[in-house]
Amino acid sequence: QAQLVESGGGTVQAGGSLRLSCAASGRTFRSYGMGWFRQAPGKEREFVAAISGSGGTTLYGDSVKVRFTISRDNAKNMLYLQMNSLKPEDTAVYYCTRATTLYGGSSTERYTYWGQGTQVTVSS
Secondary structure (H helix, E strand, O other): OEEEEEEEOOEEOOOOOOOEEEEEEOOOOOHOEEEEEEEEOOOEEEEEEOOHHHHHHHHEEOOOOOOEEEEEEEEEEEEEEEEHHHHHHHHHHHEOOOOOOOOOOHHHHHEEEEEOOOEEEEEO
């Protein structure tokens, strides 16, 4: 059973940057796609970004394209989300998640393990 622990959330002013990290347990990290989703109060969980097991394929939600970058370090079992040009509408709890296969894409149904989430607040 995989365990995922996010870190790096916090409060930042609009236009600022944050880098989220996700530490994953297990020796098969590179065998699974990973993703980031977010959920704001009163809203459904929203796809942010996905990356394949090798890191060679990435996908982004329309609202974060160009501004966010997903990456992974398979040697360290780490997943990252670099967030630039943050906007107040980016405020949400951000979740790290592991796909059931080498690549999960944008659907929550393709992901099984989820972290506890980290709060990101962007003030205007």
